[in-house]
Amino acid sequence: MEKKLEIFSHFEECPVRKVLNRCGDKWSVLILLVLGEVDNMRFNKLHKTIGDISQKMLTVTLRTLEADGLIKRTVFPEIPPRVEYEITERGKSLLVHINKLVDWAEENMEDIMESRAKFES
Amino acid sequence: MEKKLEIFSHFEECPVRKVLNRCGDKWSVLILLVLGEVDNMRFNKLHKTIGDISQKMLTVTLRTLEADGLIKRTVFPEIPPRVEYEITERGKSLLVHINKLVDWAEENMEDIMESRAKFES
């Protein structure tokens, strides 16, 4: 009998995939990294800090991060409006692992770039 | 003076992003997880194990993983052809961190699903 890999049956409905898919989009990880460095940050400050994100994608990504409980959104009923975003404990616990990945990428990127260059030839 | 977030200047050329982007695609992580469980695996066995990947995407993803030195491809000059894929040491070192993320996702997915449900209402 062959060894079975149970993990991968019905993988399309896999909840792990559902959760991790959100780490694979273009902006979520970056926003978490930024909010992990500060107490909180307002919308426009985030926009300027990241630089190349559109307002729309900033809004969309912040909403999904909020929906997952990774960041907290606080509205101050002032005019002009003030909205502050901060990372939650859950977000911080994820960020620990993301930072490990970033460290790994920094440690290995030279070797990887070299591998890619070799591979093309 | 405000605190600067150096990490994010010129982020589009950021090598960390270049490396981690490949973790964000649909199949790379899954293939690494499979190859992390066995000594090696042939193309068609991988295809059947994953189930819902197309031949094309399996080829494409294996090629990029190979280009990054995360897996090794060995061709045996037989007919019909035999090609074996195995994870490299570099791939294993990445997999450690990926598995941490998977563990985190498993630990937190219930809470996250609950948060998402609440958020929609």
Next chain:
DNA sequence: AACATTAGTTACTTGAAAGTAAGTATCTCA
């Protein structure tokens, strides 16, 4: 002679993520 096997390639299509640009509400300040 035709079918199976293996590990692909090729050409075309689709769909979802992301981008663009303009509009919105409300107040303050010059």
Next chain:
DNA sequence: TGAGATACTTACTTTCAAGTAACTAATGTT
């Protein structure tokens, strides 16, 4: 009086990752 600030929303367009399906080479098998 009209321009600026803030945090968006909306409608439309683009892009590219991924999917589909057919084709390939070389040999062994019936």
